[in-house]
Structure formats: C-alpha cells, structure tokens
Amino acid sequence: METNHNNKVTLVVLSGDMDKVMAAFIIANGAAALGKDVVMFFTFWGLKALEKGNLTGRSLFGRMLGVMNRGGLDAIGPSRLNMGGMGRWMFKLMMKQHHVTPLEELRQSAIDLGVRLQPCQMSMDVMEIRPQDLIPEAEAPVGVAAMLEHASASAPSFFI
C-alpha cells in the first residue's frame, strides 16, 4: 500500500480534563481502527488518565498534589462547567443517555486495538507518581526524544 510510509499517529495528552482526554481516546481509537500504529504520550495533568486513582506522592507537596489532583478516569472532570464535580456527574449522565461510550471503555478499546500508552518520565518524577500508581497497560515511562521519534514518523500528531 502506498499509505504505509505514513502509518503512524502520535497524540500528546497534556490535559487531564475529562472532555479533552475523551477526545484524545476517540482519536486514538479511530486511528487504530484505520490500521495506524498509535502512540499516546501522557504528560503532566494527562497522567491522570493512566493513574489507577490511589493517593500518590511522597513529600508534603507531593501528597498535597495527590489529594488535590486525584488521578483516575473516574476522578477527572470537564474543562468547563465542572462546578465542583456536578458537571462531571451531569456530563456522565448525559453521555450515558446518548449512549456515548464511557471513557473507561474507550481506554480499554484503545488498549485492545494496540494503542500504546506511554507516560512521561519527567512528569512522573515531578508529581511523585510511581509506575505502580499507573494502570498495568501503561508502558515504561519515556522522555521527549522517544515521543518525538514516533511523532517525526507520524503523518498527524496531536497535542491535547
């Protein structure tokens, strides 16, 4: 196939907002369904989408961050209209009513389709998040060069 030379897609997920993480997983699922080799690189707030949801952190600030910035797909709220968690509840309910695939299923579907989930090493260090705080499907943490190697060979790259 003449399309083989641009068969890669890279998504950098910086945001930990529910709506943006959702968009990222929808694009990743679509790209994988089109037969692309997809890498999602999760950095900073985006790591929340790979966290199991337990409390994290070692130092005082690290543990404060762990409390105030709880990870896990269940904990993240929309970028707008969250209203202290009410927005998250409302959006989840509305998406359910409209039969939109929930975020957890989208992430699992991406994993099943072979999408690779790479956490950013530096963000994990800064935020005191350990590999065991992440879901087992997350790959070993990588740095910017590893992400760029894949992005350089990707036809589309997304920064979310």
Next chain:
Amino acid sequence: MTTTELVPTLTLDLKGLLCPMPVVRIAQAVKKLQIGETIEALATDPGVLADIPAWARTTGNELVSLEKRSSDIRFVVKRTK
C-alpha cells in the same frame, strides 16, 4: 461478487453506537474474516455515512454497499487485504 454480498460472513448490529465505536467494531470484525469475505452491518449513527467510506479508503478494504434506509443505515464491507 453477488454471492458474497448476498451471504455475508458476519452480521454486526451497530445500532445505537456513536463515534468512534462503529469503525472500531468494523476494524475488529474484519480481522476475523478471510480475504474476500464480507460483513453486513446495521447502524443508526449518521456519522457512519462519512466514516465507513473513510475507513475503507484508508485501510484499503472494499465498501461493497452503503445505504441509508428509513430507520437505519446498512452497509457491507469486504476484506480485500
């Protein structure tokens, strides 16, 4: 071929599913087919009218038919590679 179109190897019910699940399910189902076999699918998301042809063009598989009917959308895809 008319015969393969008349007797699809698989039938998928995608009704009620929204983006991106119809293409995801088709992509997964096609892997179970031999080359030349077909899948018939029924969907309700109007998005498939654009997405399934795009999936076929990008993956190199064949969209045998795609028709919007009164209550659903029916399409047939054939694994060609």
